[in-house]
Amino acid sequence: MKKLISGLACLIVLFSCKEEQAPPPPPPTVQVVSVIEDTVRIEKDFVGQVYGIMDIPIRARVEGFLDNIHFQEGMKVKKGQLLYSIDPQPFQASLTAAQSQLAEAKVGRVRASNDLNRVQPLADMKAVSERDRDASIAEKDASEEIVNAAQANVEIQEIQLSYTQIKSPIDGLIGKTQAKQGEFVGRSPNPVILNTISKIDSVRVEFFLTENDYLKLAKKLKTNQASEQKKEPLQLKLILSDGTIFDQTGKVDFINREVDAGTGALLIQASFPNPDGLIRPGQFARVRAVV
Numbered sequence: 001m002k003k004l005i006s007g008l009a010c011l012i013v014l015f016s017c018k019e020e021q022a023p024p025p026p027p028p029t030v031q032v033v034s035v036i037e038d039t040v041r042i043e044k045d046f047v048g049q050v051y052g053i054m055d056i057p058i059r060a061r062v063e064g065f066l067d068n069i070h071f072q073e074g075m076k077v078k079k080g081q082l083l084y085s086i087d088p089q090p091f092q093a094s095l096t097a098a099q100s101q102l103a104e105a106k107v108g109r110v111r112a113s114n115d116l117n118r119v120q121p122l123a124d125m126k127a128v129s130e131r132d133r134d135a136s137i138a139e140k141d142a143s144e145e146i147v148n149a150a151q152a153n154v155e156i157q158e159i160q161l162s163y164t165q166i167k168s169p170i171d172g173l174i175g176k177t178q179a180k181q182g183e184f185v186g187r188s189p190n191p192v193i194l195n196t197i198s199k200i201d202s203v204r205v206e207f208f209l210t211e212n213d214y215l216k217l218a219k220k221l222k223t224n225q226a227s228e229q230k231k232e233p234l235q236l237k238l239i240l241s242d243g244t245i246f247d248q249t250g251k252v253d254f255i256n257r258e259v260d261a262g263t264g265a266l267l268i269q270a271s272f273p274n275p276d277g278l279i280r281p282g283q284f285a286r287v288r289a290v291v
Contacts (some may be wrong), residue, residue: 013097041290044240046268048207050283052198053271056170059184059193061163062086066179077168077197084166084194086185091164095157102150109143116140172197173277198281203274205238205250207287208265236270238279240284248273249289 062124071083072251116136123133155255168174179191186192238246254269270287271277279285 001019016075018195036162041291043132043288044213045209045286046209047105048205048270048285048287050279050281050285051204051206052200052281053202054170054199054206055281056172056197056199057193058083058166058168058195058197059112060084060086060179060191062091062160063186064088064184065182066183066185069177069181073174075174076176077172079168079171081168082165083168083174084179086164087162088161091157091161095161096152097156099129099196102147102154102274104151105143105147107222111141112136112140112143113287122190125149131169135200157256166194168197169186170197200274200277200280205272205285205287207268207270208260209264209268211259211264211266212264214259234289236272237288238272239288241284245288246272246279246285248275 067087068086069084071077071081077083079286108280116139119128119133119136122128123130175196179185179194184190185194234252235248238248238250240246250270250272252268252270256267259266
């Protein structure tokens with residue numbers, strides 16, 4: 001029994017010695033990451049609506065029946081190109097009448113001038129009274145004014161006649177016509193605005209900035225100016241309805257003078273180059289800006 005206990009004690013001492021002689025475990029691996037300080041731009045999207053850089057309504061400036069349409073809807077037109085023609089006969093008749101009145105006024109002016117030429121020498125010789133001479137002078141002056149009025153009336157009628165030929169004021173893209181050939185136009189409820197032409201080599205996008213965002217932006221700009229920091233131009237991105245980013249950047253070119261009391265928002269207008277004509281008026285898009 002004593003031998004057994006002694007053997008167990010030797011084994012315990014032996015194993016204890018072996019455990020004490022085992023090497024320590026290696027230190028854990030620690031990954032080191034270098035920290036870089038940088039400015040992170042915070043961007044925000046605003047829903048906007050697209051307009052042409054110019055959207056010109058084509059109006060009928062005189063009343064009449066639409067004689068003809070001289071363009072193809074949805075196509076490009078040139079400045080000065082004939083778009084619509086209105087029946088010119090009533091206006092041509094008015095012009096002819098005005099020209100006749102002008103000719104009659106000119107005849108009266110010649111008559112009054114001849115009378116004055118006859119009366120003046122007689123008045124110098126005291127052969128006629130000064131009253132007769134003054135009456136001839138007044139008639140001559142009145143005839144001049146009658147001619148001027150008749151001439152102005154002719155010019156007015158010529159302008160009215162020219163309005164029967166409706167031409168494009170700009171180069172641009174024309175839309176769908178609001179009146180058909182043979183329809184009476186120029187007086188409500190008949191069409192007065194016949195069409196719209198848009199210049200789309202650049203486009204305008206209008207969106208609204210909340211009052212809170214506006215105040216933050218205004219304060220930031222004020223801080224930059226106070227610290228004499230260089231002001232970087234605000235570059236805008238346009239996100240199309242399919243989620244793609246338009247390949248042209250825009251800039252703010254108009255800020256409304258007041259915040260809408262009903263919505264608490266401020267109207268902002270930005271312009272984007274549109275050289276390929278991809279963007280069309282009426283589209284909705286998101287404007288992305290650094291806030």
